Amino acid sequence: MITAYLIVIGIMFATVYQQHHSRMEDYVSQLFADVMTQVRAHLTMDEAETVSEEMREVLHSMQIPYLEAYDGKGRLLHTFASGEWPSIRQGTPLPELPVSGEEHFTLIEHAHSPYLVFATGPTEIKNPFGRHVVRAFRGVLPVDEGIIRRMREHYANALWLVLATGAVFALALFPMILFYYRQLRLKNSELIRSYFGTVSALGSAVAQRDSGTSSHSYRVTLYTLRLAEALQCCGQKHIANIILGAYLHDIGKIGIPDAILLKAGKLTADEFELMKSHVEKGLEIVSHVTWLSNAGSVIAGHHEKYDGSGYPHGLRGEAIPLEARIFSVADVFDALSSRRPYKAPMTLEASLDYIKSHSGTHFDPAIVAVFIRIVPGIYRETLQRSEKELEAMLQKEVEPYINRL
Incomplete structure (x- = not known):
């Protein structure tokens, strides 16, 4: 009985964790997709062009502390670094560039706030003039610490709810179940005899x-x-x-x-x-x-x-x-x-x-x-x-x- 009870509680904990993990993954994935859509929409200059002041303002408004743009052969074309980049650079390792069409992103806990380090393979984009430019990106995205904190609070509250439910089950239902279990064991013993x-x-x-x-x-x-x-x-x-x-x-x-x-x-x-x-x-x-x-x-x-x-x-x-x-x-x-x-x-x-x-x-x-x-x-x-x-x-x-x- 105790084993069954612990298994049920374990399943409830696992379910809560899985829901929290999925919710976190959905948030991070959506954040990454939204930011990369904006980056690809704006960063469409030719290889010879440098990052303009206007483009820097766009990246700054998106609060991106660091971004690298590569061509289709993995050659570095442009680099953007905000003023806060030197302070967060240490402890923020960037991943290797993946193959074409793939992308990697990982949420890391930094001393100041959480960040998403990412790398994308070359992707074909279309600029306003009809030209197709292939770009790969690597950089760091800011993550809303308030949202992460609220998600974790929700997760903690859910765990407490599981514990409370388990306690109610143990105090209210377990004695009754134990009584009937013992009765069943007794009947079983009588049957065996x-x-x-x-x-x-x-x-x-x-x-x-x-x-x-x-x-x-x-x-x-x-x-x-x-x-x-x-x-x-x-x-x-x-x-x-x-x-x-x-x-x-x-x-x-x-x-x-x-x-x-x-x-x-x-x-x-x-x-x-x-x-x-x-x-x-x-x-x-x-x-x-x-x-x-x-x-x-x-x-x-x-x-x-x-x-x-x-x-x-x-x-x-x-x-x-x-x-x-x-x-x-x-x-x-x-x-x-x-x-x-x-x-x-x-x-x-x-x-x-x-x-x-x-x-x-x-x-x-x-x-x-x-x-x-x-x-x-x-x-x-x-x-x-x-x-x-x-x-x-x-x-x-x-x-x-x-x-x-």
């Missing part, structure tokens, strides 16, 4: 179908979250996506028949191929919902292996998304250490031995090293927890990340 509740329900439904309980979904998400935090390699947004993926990693198993999903014995080759299809089925499900698609990295890569022997794409090493490498360690450990309809749980030591023995083949060694260090504490913390206790524990852990989903 509703989404998260839906994700949790989906993950639990898949876990119950696979193992008869939601505990696996809660534990594996907790392991994954703690591991991602311990690795210190991910920002909050990244960890939020890992949490989402942990909940939905096996959502594709909805499409796997119970006869295969719950089979106690070893799967046949055909059955295993069908089981592997749960990865693609899961990606297909989340692809239709934008905010669920962030779970795709975990869903797609949690069965890949570090040595490239996994599925579905046989990715190797760091080609496997980091989210999937983190999750796969937690997922396999919980599958080993928890009870399933078709197997008894392994002990903590046996499960850790399996993880260690497959470091560098199935798992990323760097991730395994951190996991081995933190998992005993998490295992003991969750071992005797009921399903509802695990759910409450996980909700507390994921709370800082919910608004990042």
